[in-house]
Amino acid sequence: MTLYVEMFVFGALLGLPFLYETRPAFGYCLKFFLYSAVVMINSVILIPVFCFRAKSVKNLILASYFCRWITHMIGVKWELRNGERLVPQKSCIIVSNHQSTLDILGIFQIWPTMGKCSVIAKKAVFWVWPFGLAAWLAGLTFINKNKANEAKARINEAVEKVARENTKLWIFPEGTRRNTGEIHPFKKGAFHAAITAQLPVMPVVFSTYYFLDSPNKRFDQGTVIIEVLEPISTKGLSPDDVDDLAEKVRHKMSEALKRLNQETKSHFQPSDNLLI
Template sequence: MFLISDYQFEITSTLIIMFIIIMYTSSHAFRYYTKYAIFTVLSYISATVFIPLMLWRPKDYRNGLLPAWGGRQISKILGLTWEFRGKENIVNDSGCVVLINHQSCLDLLVLSEIWPVMDRCTVISKKEIFYFWPFGLASWLWGTIFIDRLNVESAQNTINKTGETIRQRKAKLCMFPEGTRHGGDELLPFKKGAFHVAISCQCPIQPMVVSQYTFLDHKNRTFDSGHNIITILPPISTEGMTKENLTELIEKARSAMTDVYKKTSEELKTKYYNVS
């Protein structure tokens, strides 16, 4: 049987480590895939490692503070920093629907920043995520609301109950109104779901804008370090509104968010990335 000596093992390990370092620093594609691998593995660990502690208070939003702490450590490892603006605009005297632009799966790190800043946050997710254990169990334990997108009646009933949760518990329901990931220069048209919820429970909308991920370029396989701005806009009241006001409300929220998205993204490009 061929045995590798300690010396050979050390030499091999050293060469492998040197190869990884050289590739990481010289190849943006290698760095892109490596960082995504790190993000995926560490996110899964930080979401599930705290399950034993979360079992003591199931479906409590405070459970989310534990994986959120882990998410903030992941940001540090990936070289990402987040700057909060507009904390004075946070709705504190009632529940609300929080609108966030959706750019990437890295938005999970944005939620990690939001959770300790805005009390009683929760999110909606498709029910299939629940069966992806142990991550699904962890999601349920920190209060994720699961809906069946294929069953319209069931999904609507769940959303109606969510409205009750917002009113009674003063919860903050975080939703991505674009409905899909998009990191372009413009926000996509908004879906109606979040606005239906806000109008049905007569709670304010809290727009929140995350600057464009200039550090990330999927087309060119680039994933660098980066600074980002999270801006909390003044709430938009839905008091007295009905379904007839839906289009008006959507346009008002999207217009406000688009304006801030463009301004903060342009600020970062010129101040931090030297992009003209």
């Protein structure tokens, strides 16, 4: 009986490469399974460590070293441009487009560069244990998007902490993940908070995941360009300027995304800035 089990397992393992090459849906599911599994395992490992300095955003830098190598397993490369704009340890609000759960893997690649930085995440993420617990211990701020006033208050608290502790705060102003190749309308919470605290807004743009097609369950190998745009000052702005600020940032990000997408579509050529 044992021999038959061993033969079955051996045959199944031999068949994996064939399924991976001939069944796109299998490769899609396998890559996301590996991604999720490694993140969950790392969460279990890191939770006891995070408890020694609970809620410190320095924990996120440590987490990035544990998780960033996953990208090799799933065949995604990342290129960071203008990363020097992230280096100064100064308070700012980082806003970026939100396309997939892969976004967090991209942030893992650049956390060591940008240093102390927290992230605003939806409250549902907290209940995805053990990852949610690890994220909370690492200093993430969770908001309930269905309760606008409560969410706004939580964002304002996070921004006050950022200004007080000289850290950065990462916000996805689109709110919902959409891998459509464009920047969608922004929610205004990040910009209200930035103006209230008089902190600069730093736009970060991820090129479209052209290699990822969730409706058709396709996940090929590919490269993502992460471009850091010029920070936009909020000095002297008032709450009346929120709409103009949000639209200004969105316009700059939209133009950058169009440019990056044209580049990635025309046979992307790796550069010296590749992070892996």
